[in-house]
Amino acid sequence: MAMEIRGTNADFGKVVTDGLASEWMKMNDTYRLAGQTVRRIGFGAMQLPGPGVLGPPKDRDQALRVLRRSIELGVNHIDTAQFYGPDVANDLIREALHPYPSELALVSKVGARRSAQGDWLPAQTPAELRSDVEENLRSLRIDQLTVVNLRRHEVDGEANVPLEDQLAEMIALRDEGKIAGIGLSTITLEQLETALAVTEVACVQNAFSLVDQRDTPVLERCISEGIAYVPYFPLGSAFPHFPKVVDQPAVRVVGERRGISPAQVGLAWLLGKAENVLLIPGTSSLGHLEENMAAAKVKLTDQDQAELAKIS
Numbered sequence: 001m002a003m004e005i006r007g008t009n010a011d012f013g014k015v016v017t018d019g020l021a022s023e024w025m026k027m028n029d030t031y032r033l034a035g036q037t038v039r040r041i042g043f044g045a046m047q048l049p050g051p052g053v054l055g056p057p058k059d060r061d062q063a064l065r066v067l068r069r070s071i072e073l074g075v076n077h078i079d080t081a082q083f084y085g086p087d088v089a090n091d092l093i094r095e096a097l098h099p100y101p102s103e104l105a106l107v108s109k110v111g112a113r114r115s116a117q118g119d120w121l122p123a124q125t126p127a128e129l130r131s132d133v134e135e136n137l138r139s140l141r142i143d144q145l146t147v148v149n150l151r152r153h154e155v156d157g158e159a160n161v162p163l164e165d166q167l168a169e170m171i172a173l174r175d176e177g178k179i180a181g182i183g184l185s186t187i188t189l190e191q192l193e194t195a196l197a198v199t200e201v202a203c204v205q206n207a208f209s210l211v212d213q214r215d216t217p218v219l220e221r222c223i224s225e226g227i228a229y230v231p232y233f234p235l236g237s238a239f240p241h242f243p244k245v246v247d248q249p250a251v252r253v254v255g256e257r258r259g260i261s262p263a264q265v266g267l268a269w270l271l272g273k274a275e276n277v278l279l280i281p282g283t284s285s286l287g288h289l290e291e292n293m294a295a296a297k298v299k300l301t302d303q304d305q306a307e308l309a310k311i312s
């Protein structure tokens with residue numbers, strides 16, 4: 001059951017650090033992810049590499065500390081990709097956490113690669129999906145990934161790889177035991193239905209937050225199917241041209257009234273959507289990590305929800 005928290009700005013993270021991590025763990029509810037039970041707030045590793053998700057972090061020791069602290073705070077679900085860096089996020093995860101806690105769900109995604117300049121390019125063929133899964137296993141030094149998300153990357157005006165061919169490869173990878181569950185990312189409702197006709201789906205990872213609610217139909221379908229829904233960009237992302245949850249006046253009003261941070265408002269709103277919503281906020285900051293984890297204790301009131309409904 002969620003508990004309300006109050007406090008000054010300086011208290012946001014302290015709520016967890018002052019010996020309350022175990023209490024948080026008891027209170028934080030969980031959901032199923034490919035046969036594992038994970039806490040509803042996990043960690044997204046995309047902010048660990050350098051600016052633009054390219055190259056080494058500005059502060060490598062800090063990146064390692066963030067990963068280790070996330071585990072201390074109860075994270076048992078980490079989202080990554082070989083193309084974060086590229087290679088950087090996975091290498092940091094291995095260095096910080098291997099040998100991994102037995103309950104840790106390591107989730108990756110395939111379907112993209114980076115150019116030398118950092119462009120995000122499609123790598124969508126079945127052969128590319130397979131080699132990317134194998135590269136993740138090698139770099140993370142594991143035999144099986146809890147989930148691999150097939151990240152669709154469609155290019156207008158080009159012959160995109162048929163989803164059916166990709167799903168057949170993902171199913172083969174699961175049959176071989178290289179992945180425990182198949183996830184889908186950046187997919188439409190129609191593509192989700194196509195997938196559900198041929199396979200169990202462990203999770204859907206699409207963009208969704210207070211500032212981008214266009215994916216509501218997919219979320220609702222996941223709720224009805226009991227599929228874990230893992231919104232990416234839960235705070236609006238680090239990319240400069242995207243609207244930020246923490247900048248919304250309604251979010252700030254609620255945060256000030258409740259004595260919690262704007263990020264906690266945005267994360268609590270997502271948690272309140274449905275029990276199958278699992279969060280993977282991305283951060284390179286210890287303070288933000290602690291603050292985000294403490295969002296598990298925030299329960300928004302009807303008054304808060306009415307204020308947040310003003311965000312279009």
Ligand SMILES: NC(=O)c1ccc[n+]([C@@H]2O[C@H](COP(=O)([O-])OP(=O)(O)OC[C@H]3O[C@@H](n4cnc5c(N)ncnc54)[C@H](OP(=O)(O)O)[C@@H]3O)[C@@H](O)[C@H]2O)c1
Pocket residue numbers: 043044045046047079080109149151185186205206231232233234235236237238239246261263264280281282283284285287288289291292
């Ligand atoms: N499937 C896909 O295609 C896909 C796409 C994008 C992302 N993802 C996954 O989803 C995860 C989450 O998305 P994301 O990291 O791109 O975006 P996000 O979680 O919406 O936002 C990250 C940004 O928010 C800032 N932030 C984090 N906590 C904060 C706090 N408490 N207060 C203020 N600012 C805060 C971070 O800066 P600091 O570093 O300074 O905290 C960073 O700039 C990623 O890490 C990745 O694992 C998947």
